[in-house]
Every structure is written in structure tokens, then in C-alpha cells.
Amino acid sequence: MSIQGFKSRSAAMLRVAATLSVTLFARGQQYSADRPIGMTAQQLPAYLQHAGIQQHLNQMLPMTATFTDEGNTSAPLNRWIGKRPAVIALVYYKCTMMCPQVLHGLASGLKESTLIPGKDYDVVIFSIGPADSPADATIEKANFVSEAGLPGIAGATHFLTAGDDGIKAISDATGFEYVRVPGPDGAMNQFAHSSVIIFATPDGRLSKYISGIDYPSRNLRLAILDASQKKISNPVDLFLIYCCNYNPTVGKYSVAILRVVSFAGAVTVMVVAGMIWLLTRKPNGKVYV
Numbered sequence: 001m002s003i004q005g006f007k008s009r010s011a012a013m014l015r016v017a018a019t020l021s022v023t024l025f026a027r028g029q030q031y032s033a034d035r036p037i038g039m040t041a042q043q044l045p046a047y048l049q050h051a052g053i054q055q056h057l058n059q060m061l062p063m064t065a066t067f068t069d070e071g072n073t074s075a076p077l078n079r080w081i082g083k084r085p086a087v088i089a090l091v092y093y094k095c096t097m098m099c100p101q102v103l104h105g106l107a108s109g110l111k112e113s114t115l116i117p118g119k120d121y122d123v124v125i126f127s128i129g130p131a132d133s134p135a136d137a138t139i140e141k142a143n144f145v146s147e148a149g150l151p152g153i154a155g156a157t158h159f160l161t162a163g164d165d166g167i168k169a170i171s172d173a174t175g176f177e178y179v180r181v182p183g184p185d186g187a188m189n190q191f192a193h194s195s196v197i198i199f200a201t202p203d204g205r206l207s208k209y210i211s212g213i214d215y216p217s218r219n220l221r222l223a224i225l226d227a228s229q230k231k232i233s234n235p236v237d238l239f240l241i242y243c244c245n246y247n248p249t250v251g252k253y254s255v256a257i258l259r260v261v262s263f264a265g266a267v268t269v270m271v272v273a274g275m276i277w278l279l280t281r282k283p284n285g286k287v288y289v
Contacts, residue, residue, distance in 0.1 A: 054175030
């Protein structure tokens with residue numbers, strides 16, 4: 001194949017790659033994270049607009065609010081937070097959507113962080129479901145401890161439940177917003193909320209938010225070390241992934257990650273296009289096939 005022919009083929013490949021990039025990105029914009037596949041929207045529906053996150057950095061946690069742990073011990077929050085940095089997540093234990101992924105991502109990240117639970121940090125998980133019980137908390141804690149597989153993690157991990165007052169206290173303090181939505185059976189027993197983990201200093205002040213369901217160990221380590229030194233991070237733009245994306249207009253759950261996948265596909269195509277361009281920019285010598 002001649003150099004001129006190789007350039008022509010490469011140019012055609014670049015045009016195809018560019019077309020795919022535009023198509024994938026446009027498709028990702030058409031499918032919003034709050035609508036089922038096949039529906040398009042440019043903004044979140046009203047019910048998800050009240051299921052986001054307000055970053056309350058430097059806000060004190062409700063240290064005197066009452067919670068109950070997996071061992072059925074009820075006490076003020078300062079029983080579990082107040083000695084070391086705390087890694088916090090708000091979920092609900094009967095969730096079968098995104099909440100288990102949040103806990104899995106946290107367990108996996110902590111496992112690789114090299115920090116020591118009970119010495120460097122504690123893990124405190126709050127349920128936003130008033131129907132969740134200490135028995136539910138026990139099951140979820142056992143799963144989390146098993147996934148993390150770290151010495152001392154059981155003693156440093158606390159899965160808490162509370163009544164309406166306690167749930168409101170922790171959600172208000174952290175800026176964690178959620179709304180009740182109907183499950184597949186129509187019962188109002190599920191919650192739409194975002195996926196995020198939060199860090200607190202040893203004295204109970206909020207220091208950092210990390211959104212998503214995948215938490216790299218390096219990010220966790222830095223956030224915990226900053227919290228241990230009582231450093232409060234600056235607000236950051238959070239790319240929110242919503243749990244329990246229920247659309248009441250059609251009675252179905254949507255694929256919240258579709259836009260992310262579409263964007264990632266577009267980026268991949270553009271990277272490949274860039275590599276082709278670099279390889280064909282200055283051919284050296286003869287090209288053989």
C-alpha cells in the first residue's frame with residue numbers, strides 16, 4: 001500500500017471516528033439519568049430535583065441526636081463519632097438498587113487504602129429508612145465487613161438506624177436530600193437519593209464529599225488524612241448518580257449510568273482517532289501491509 005493510500009484510508013477512519021464521537025455524545029445527552037431508555041429530557045423531573053446534595057462543609061454533625069446501632073444499642077451520635085475521622089454514607093438497608101454498590105465501593109476502596117480501621121478512621125453508615133431495624137443493620141454490616149476483609153474493621157464499623165427525628169437530623173446536617181418514591185408494587189417504601197460518601201473530622205465537622213459508587217483508595221486515604229488534620233476541603237462539583245430512579249409517569253426504573261457510558265464511549269472513540277492521527281501525521285519511510 002502506498003503512503004498516499006494509507007493517508008486516504010486513515011482520513012476515512014478519522015471521519016468515521018469523528019462521526020461516532022458526535023453520535024455517542026449526542027445520544028448520551030438525549031438519554032437523561034432520570035428517564036427510562038427511549039425517553040428524552042433536558043432536566044431532572046421535579047421529584048429528583050429534591051434528591052440531591054448540598055455540601056455543608058465545616059458543618060457539625062448532630063452529635064446529640066439519638067441513633068441505634070446493629071447491636072440494638074441506642075445512644076447519642078457522639079458514642080460512635082468523636083475520636084477519629086469518620087467515613088460516612090447515607091443509604092437504606094432494604095435498598096436493592098444503588099446502595100449496595102455504594103457500600104461495595106467503599107469496602108473495596110478502604111481495603112486498598114493501607115490505613116488501619118479503628119486507629120486511623122471509623123466507618124459510620126446511616127439508614128434513611130425509618131422501617132430499617134437493627135436486624136437489617138446487622139445483615140448489612142456483616143456483608144460490609146466481609147467485603148472489606150480488614151483486621152479491626154468490625155469494631156470500627158457501625159450501621160445505625162433511627163426514627164424520623166434522627167434521620168432528619170443527619171440528613172439536614174449533611175445536606176443529603178431524598179424523596180420517597182413508589183416501588184414496583186406501588187408502595188411508597190423506596191427512596192430516590194444520590195450516591196455519595198462524606199468525611200468528618202474527629203470533632204464531628206464535615207470535611208469532604210465524594211460522589212459516585214467507585215472510590216479509589218488514594219482518594220479515600222487523602223480524604224481521611226485531611227480529616228484527621230481537621231482540614232476542610234473546598235466545595236467541588238459533584239457528578240451525581242441517583243439511586244432508585246423511579247419515574248412515576250411510566251412506572252419504571254431507569255438506567256442512571258447510561259449518560260456516563262455514552263460519554264465514556266465518545267471519549268474512547270476520540271482517543272482512538274487521536275492515535276490514528278498521530279500515527280499518520282509523519283510517515284517514516286515505506287508503509288507495508
